[in-house]
Structures are given as C-alpha cells and as structure tokens.
Amino acid sequence: MSGPAGVARLMQGNEAVVEGALAAGVRFFAGYPITPSTEIAELMAERLPLVGGKFIQMEDEIASMAAVIGASLAGLKALTATSGPGFSLKQENIGYAAMAEIPCVIVNVQRWGPSTGIPTAPAQGDVMQARWGTHGDHPVIALCPSSVREAFDLTVRAVNLAEKYRVPVILLMDEVVGHMRERVVLPPPEEVEVVERKKPRVPPGDYYPYRPDEDGVPPMANFGDGYRYHVTGLVHDEKGNPTTDPRVAEELLLRLHRKIYDHLDDILSVERYMLEDAEVAVVAYGAVARAARRAVKEARAAGINAGLLRPVTIWPFPEREVAELAQRVRLVVVAEMNLGQLRLEVERAVGGRAAVKGIHRVSGELITVEEILAALREVPEHA
Amino acid sequence: MAGAAAPKVVRLEVQRNWCKGCGICVALCPKEVLKLDEFGKVTVAEPAACIGCGRCEDHCPDFVISVEVEEK
Amino acid sequence: MLNQVVSSLRQERLPHIWCPGCGNGIVLSALVKAIHELGCDPDKTVVVSGIGCSSRAAGYLDFNTLHTTHGRALAFATGIKLARPELTVFVLMGDGDATAIGGNHFIHAARRNIDLTAVIFNNSIYGMTGGQYSPLTPVQKRTTTAPYGHLERAFDIAELARGAGATYVARATTYHAGLLKNLIVAGARNKGFSVIEAITACPTAYGRRNKLGNGLQMLLWQRDHAVTVKQAAKMSPEELRDKIVIGELYRAEAPEFTATYEELVARLAQKEK
Numbered sequence: 116m117s118g119p120a121g122v123a124r125l126m127q128g129n130e131a132v133v134e135g136a137l138a139a140g141v142r143f144f145a146g147y148p149i150t151p152s153t154e155i156a157e158l159m160a161e162r163l164p165l166v167g168g169k170f171i172q173m174e175d176e177i178a179s180m181a182a183v184i185g186a187s188l189a190g191l192k193a194l195t196a197t198s199g200p201g202f203s204l205k206q207e208n209i210g211y212a213a214m215a216e217i218p219c220v221i222v223n224v225q226r227w228g229p230s231t232g233i234p235t236a237p238a239q240g241d242v243m244q245a246r247w248g249t250h251g252d253h254p255v256i257a258l259c260p261s262s263v264r265e266a267f268d269l270t271v272r273a274v275n276l277a278e279k280y281r282v283p284v285i286l287l288m289d290e291v292v293g294h295m296r297e298r299v300v301l302p303p304p305e306e307v308e309v310v311e312r313k314k315p316r317v318p319p320g321d322y323y324p325y326r327p328d329e330d331g332v333p334p335m336a337n338f339g340d341g342y343r344y345h346v347t348g349l350v351h352d353e354k355g356n357p358t359t360d361p362r363v364a365e366e367l368l369l370r371l372h373r374k375i376y377d378h379l380d381d382i383l384s385v386e387r388y389m390l391e392d393a394e395v396a397v398v399a400y401g402a403v404a405r406a407a408r409r410a411v412k413e414a415r416a417a418g419i420n421a422g423l424l425r426p427v428t429i430w431p432f433p434e435r436e437v438a439e440l441a442q443r444v445r446l447v448v449v450a451e452m453n454l455g456q457l458r459l460e461v462e463r464a465v466g467g468r469a470a471v472k473g474i475h476r477v478s479g480e481l482i483t484v485e486e487i488l489a490a491l492r493e494v495p496e497h498a
Numbered sequence: 499m500a501g502a503a504a505p506k507v508v509r510l511e512v513q514r515n516w517c518k519g520c521g522i523c524v525a526l527c528p529k530e531v532l533k534l535d536e537f538g539k540v541t542v543a544e545p546a547a548c549i550g551c552g553r554c555e556d557h558c559p560d561f562v563i564s565v566e567v568e569e570k
Numbered sequence: 571m572l573n574q575v576v577s578s579l580r581q582e583r584l585p586h587i588w589c590p591g592c593g594n595g596i597v598l599s600a601l602v603k604a605i606h607e608l609g610c611d612p613d614k615t616v617v618v619s620g621i622g623c624s625s626r627a628a629g630y631l632d633f634n635t636l637h638t639t640h641g642r643a644l645a646f647a648t649g650i651k652l653a654r655p656e657l658t659v660f661v662l663m664g665d666g667d668a669t670a671i672g673g674n675h676f677i678h679a680a681r682r683n684i685d686l687t688a689v690i691f692n693n694s695i696y697g698m699t700g701g702q703y704s705p706l707t708p709v710q711k712r713t714t715t716a717p718y719g720h721l722e723r724a725f726d727i728a729e730l731a732r733g734a735g736a737t738y739v740a741r742a743t744t745y746h747a748g749l750l751k752n753l754i755v756a757g758a759r760n761k762g763f764s765v766i767e768a769i770t771a772c773p774t775a776y777g778r779r780n781k782l783g784n785g786l787q788m789l790l791w792q793r794d795h796a797v798t799v800k801q802a803a804k805m806s807p808e809e810l811r812d813k814i815v816i817g818e819l820y821r822a823e824a825p826e827f828t829a830t831y832e833e834l835v836a837r838l839a840q841k842e843k
Contacts, residue, residue: 185649
C-alpha cells in the first residue's frame with residue numbers, strides 16, 4: 116500500500132481502483148493511455164513491480180485486453196482500465212473472455228461520447244455498451260461505484276466476482292468518480308475479502324476444463340500447472356475442443372448465463388436510502404447518485420417522502436429490486452448522464468405500476484440536486 | 499563408417515485412417531515404395547525397397563507415415 | 571521419427587480439418603519434431619494461435635493451447651509470457667493473421683524482443699474464408715477479392731520482422747521440411763522474438779484459382795523456386811525476383827523484455843530491503 120491502512124487519506128477515484136486491485140491480489144495490468152482513466156495505468160506501472168507483479172503498456176487497447184486474458188490464463192489476477200473509445204476496442208476480447216471463461220476486470224471510466232466526444236467530460240453513455248458491447252448473447256457483470264471509497268471496494272468485488280464466476284467483470288466508473296478526490300480510510304489487508312479461482316480437484320488425466328461444478332462454474336487450471344488443455348473462442352465441448360454440435364452450443368451458452376443468473380443473490384447489490392416509507396424514489400448510479408442522495412435529503416426536509424435506490428450492480432440489472440420498489444412508490448425518477456439507457460430498464464421493471472420520469476443530461480455537465488428535487492416535487496395526481 | 503552404407507532396418511508405419519490421398523508421399527518417394535490403393539489412400543507396396551530417407555514422413559501433411567531407421 | 575513425437579498430438583482429434591495436399595500439416599509436423607528435439611516439458615509449453623486455417627494447428631497439440639481471436643495471438647502470448655516467463659511459448663499465425671489484422675501486434679512483439687517463437691504459415695491467401703487477398707498475396711495473382719489480379723505489393727515478412735526488431739528471422743518452405751524444423755529449433759533457442767516464415771501451399775483457395783496445380787505440384791514449385799541464403803548472396807536482384815530465399819536470414823543480440831522486467835522487479839526488491 117502507498118500509505119498505511121486505517122489512516123485517512125485524500126485519494127482520487129482512479130487511485131482507489133489501483134489500491135483495490137492490489138488489495139484483491141491483482142498482479143497483472145496491461146493498458147493503453149486514455150483520458151480519463153490514465154492515472155490507473157500510471158499508478159499500476161509504479162506499484163506492480165514493487166509487489167512482484169507485471170505491468171505492460173501495450174500497442175493498443177485490443178492488445179491490452181488480449182494480454183490481460185493471457186496473463187489470467189497463466190495464473191495472475193489481471194485488470195485493465197480504459198475509457199469510451201478504448202472500451203469499444205476491447206469488446207472483441209471481452210467476448211473472448213466471456214466465451215473461454217477467463218477471469219478479468221475491465222475498468223471503464225466513462226467520458227462523453229460517441230467517438231472522441233469530450234475526453235474530459237463525464238457521461239454515463241456506456242451503460243448499454245457495458246451490457247451488450249461485444250457481439251453475441253454473452254453474460255457480463257458490471258459494477259458502478261459512486262464514491263472514492265466505493266471505487267476501492269467495488270474493484271475488490273469486481274476481481275472477486277471475476278475469479279469466482281470466471282467471467283469478465285466491468286467496473287463502470289465515470290469521469291467524476293475517477294477524478295474526484297475524497298477523504299478515505301482504507302481497510303487493513305486482513306479485512307479485505309479476497310476470492311481465489313477454483314482449482315481442479317482431479318489429476319490432469321481426469322480434468323475436463325469446461326465441465327462445470329454444480330454452481331455452473333468449471334474449476335480452472337492455469338497454464339503451466341500440469342493440466343494441458345485447449346482454450347478457444349469457438350463453441351467447445353467439456354474438453355475444450357471445438358464443435359458445431361447444436362446441443363453443445365446451446366447448453367454452453369445457457370450455462371454461461373446460468374452461472375450468473377443462478378447467483379443473483381450473490382452478485383446483485385443495491386443501496387437503499389430512505390426507502391422504508393418513501394412515496395417517490397430516485398434511481399441513480401455513479402456520480403449522479405451523489406446529487407440524488409442530497410436531493411432526497413432536501414426533499415425530506417421539505418416534507419416529501421423521497422428515497423433513493425442505487426444500483427451498485429448495474430448488470431445484471433436489479434429488476435426484482437426495482438419491481439418491488441414500484442409496488443410501494445408512486446413515482447420513480449431516473450437520473451442519468453445519457454438519454455435514458457437505464458430508464459428503459461427501469462420502465463420495464465416498473466411495468467406501469469408507478470410513473471417513471473427521466474432526467475437526462477448529455478452536455479457533459481452534472482445533473483444538479485435542484486433538478487432532481489424539482490422532479491420529485493412533481494408527483495402525478497393518480498400515479 | 500567409411501565405405502558402403504551401414505546396413506539398417508527400416509520400419510514404415512502407416513496410419514491409414516488419417517490419409518486424405520494427396521499423393522505427396524507417393525510422388526516424393528525415390529524408390530516407389532508407396533502407392534495409393536483403390537480407395538485413394540496410401541499403402542506400402544514395396545516395403546523391402548524402402549531406404550528410410552524419410553521424405554514421405556517429412557512431407558505428409560496428415561501425420562500418416564512414420565519412418566523408423568535402426569542402424570545395425 | 572513420427573512415432574516418437576505423435577504423443578505430442580491430440581490424436582483423438584485427427585484427421586485434421588485441412589484439405590488434401592494443404593501444407594499446414596507439414597508445418598505442424600515440423601513444429602512437433604522441433605519441440606521434441608528441444609526437449610520441451612509439455613506441461614511448460616504453450617502454443618498460442620490466431621484465427622484462420624493455420625491457427626487450427628494449436629488444437630491438435632497436446633500442450634497448453636490457446637486459440638485466440640483474429641490477429642491477436644501475439645498479444646495474448648505476450649500476457650502469458652510476461653505473467654509466467656518460465657513457460658516456452660510458440661505462436662502460430664497465418665500470413666493475414668500476423669501481418670494484416672495482427673500487423674500492429676507483430677511489429678511491437680518484435681520491438682520488445684519478447685521471448686516468443688512465432689511461426690507464420692504463409693500461404694499467400696485467406697484460406698478459411700475462401701480465398702481473399704492477404705498482405706502476402708503476390709501482385710497480379712487472382713483471389714476472390716482480386717478477380718482481375720491483385721493490385722497491391724506484398725510484404726516481405728522477414729524484412730518486416732527484422733526492421734521491427736526481431737532477433738531471429740528465418741524462412742523455409744514446406745518442401746524443405748527438415749530445414750523448417752531446424753529453423754524452429756534455432757528460433758526457439760534464441761532468447762528473444764523469433765520469426766520463422768513457413769511458405770506453405772493452399773491448393774484449394776490459392777493454387778486452383780491461379781492454376782498452380784494441386785498440393786504436390788505446389789510443393790514442387792517451392793522446390794524449384796527456393797534458393798539458400800548462400801546461393802542468394804551470389805545472385806542479382808533480377809535473378810532473385812521470383813525466388814524464395816530460405817535459411818537463417820538474420821540474427822541479433824538485444825535485451826529480452828520479460829528478463830528485463832524481472833530484473834526491474836529484483837532491483838526494486840533489493841532497494842526495499
């Protein structure tokens with residue numbers, strides 16, 4: 116650690132990602148410079164060799180993602196960090212990681228897009244790309260921090276989920292959370308829960324690299340550990356050998372989903388703030404959730420029973436939690452720095468049981484407390 | 499080892515079911531040891547003529563032919 | 571000989587998918603023999619490949635094998651080698667795989683001089699997709715995407731590798747399978763980035779369209795057009811125009827990337843004490 120744990124420090128969100136990664140046991144980073152994520156690469160370059168880890172700045176974003184997968188397969192916990200345009204380039208190999216079930220973490224510090232957009236302006240326009248950026252019906256997990264301390268905690272959690280479920284996990288940051296500085300106290304290493312990937316419990320001759328345990332996750336042998344097997348992005352059987360058998364293809368893809376969707380209790384997390392007696396609620400995530408929390412407080416002070424539901428796990432979408440909320444409130448305000456990417460999910464989960472109103476900002480400026488507060492005041496009469 | 503070549507034993511093995519009948523081995527064999535059978539797969543026609551040069555093995559794209567040479 | 575090395579193959583997966591007369595199997599056979607000669611521990615041997623006909627080779631080998639995405643084999647291999655330098659890593663790619671979509675990774679692996687042994691199956695064409703031109707298709711040759719003859723110049727893989735910083739560069743054809751094996755052995759022994767270009771025949775997607783005959787005839791064409799480095803030294807550029815120069819083309823000394831990184835880690839650890 117760059118400073119002792121348990122001592123208050125002023126820390127940047129991107130810096131907290133590095134601390135979280137190292138605390139979770141990440142020992143490999145491959146990346147490519149891109150605003151506003153670059154500090155993560157810079158700090159990794161400094162810190163990793165100090166703990167015997169490896170850093171490499173690759174020739175491009177595609178290569179970075181590939182190197183991360185290779186390193187993970189060789190046994191190191193691996194992470195990369197990027198932003199919008201780089202996230203697009205990484206998608207090809209994120210799909211590979213999903214298909215070949217190689218644990219890895221991709222940090223996307225969202226910036227204004229599409230294209231080069233405004234590199235230094237915050238946005239939340241990659242919500243759907245985080246879910247569907249790579250082609251095919253792939254499973255994915257995405258987590259969304261809204262504070263510096265949470266950037267640390269969710270990086271640890273992202274690494275743990277990646278290792279546990281053998282899946283690429285996306286840490287969906289935004290420019291505000293990545294660049295802001297807050298006073299944080301990091302936990303001592305012994306208080307950080309660290310998950311290791313399941314190892315084979317059978318001798319090499321009996322090892323089927325893609326035969327799942329009951330939890331849907333196959334134990335993973337690292338390259339070089341004596342279990343020689345084949346890894347491919349092609350549809351493969353339990354031995355790892357390519358096949359076009361329709362039954363095998365279907366079962367593989369369904370299992371890749373089951374291993375995530377059968378464990379939603381473990382994977383999903385939301386923050387509920389003042390929701391017990393709420394009549395109106397905000398759904399917000401990342402930097403916007405900070406303004407939303409304040410708006411809820413001010414609404415309460417003004418006599419409005421408001422609350423906040425903050426998806427911490429943004430993918431899979433916590434739809435049960437939103438559906439349950441819809442039964443108790445009259446209005447759900449979705450505030451996000453895009454044109455309604457998560458609002459559509461919220462509307463689907465609400466299913467007409469409450470009014471849904473969106474506050475969307477795509478100017479590269481933040482959504483204000485006042486805007487959210489104003490929306491909370493406009494409860495429809497018969498909603 | 500001056501003078502005439504040392505006598506040797508050549509073992510020629512064919513993994514017939516991997517053969518795709520490209521005919522490279524047959525054409526490259528300097529002693530007409532190999533031929534394609536009626537199914538278009540390689541067969542050892544003249545085993546005694548084999549000098550163990552290994553050209554067939556080295557150029558077989560399908561891992562069909564193995565040549566073992568034991569010096570006596 | 572083959573019987574001794576056939577245990578390095580996943581025999582239950584044979585026969586392989588390649589067409590009759592395709593040279594890829596000859597390259598794979600040379601590779602297996604080279605690995606055998608090198609005495610590599612199979613558990614510590616990694617074979618990474620990209621996408622295309624030739625990249626299916628990895629799946630037939632009983633090592634730690636990784637069939638990656640198109641063009642990215644070297645980038646995956648870089649991650650493996652840096653994470654675990656004690657592994658011996660071979661990277662199998664096609665000509666399009668290595669020098670078109672993977673061209674950037676190729677020059678940077680060479681620049682870093684990372685200890686990988688790259689074997690490029692050069693059949694002058696994209697075979698798996700049915701015969702489109704690659705950066706190695708000779709000018710005027712016909713492909714499905716060059717129906718009037720190819721307009722572009724081709725790369726010289728060896729010159730590209732050398733210019734980018736590779737420390738071992740060699741070339742052989744599938745006709746010269748024994749030489750190919752020897753060059754792979756020498757390349758693997760080089761502590762750095764080694765490139766072995768294997769000229770191989772695609773009778774189906776390239777030979778047929780260009781009236782070059784079947785696999786055998788294309789193999790004989792290689793025999794008739796290859797000249798050794800020694801012979802080439804005495805020939806004029808005009809005489810070399812349609813020739814393939816085979817043998818060890820270039821060798822250099824340079825720091826190897828993963829070793830340099832390990833030194834950094836050790837140096838920093840020393841400082842901590």
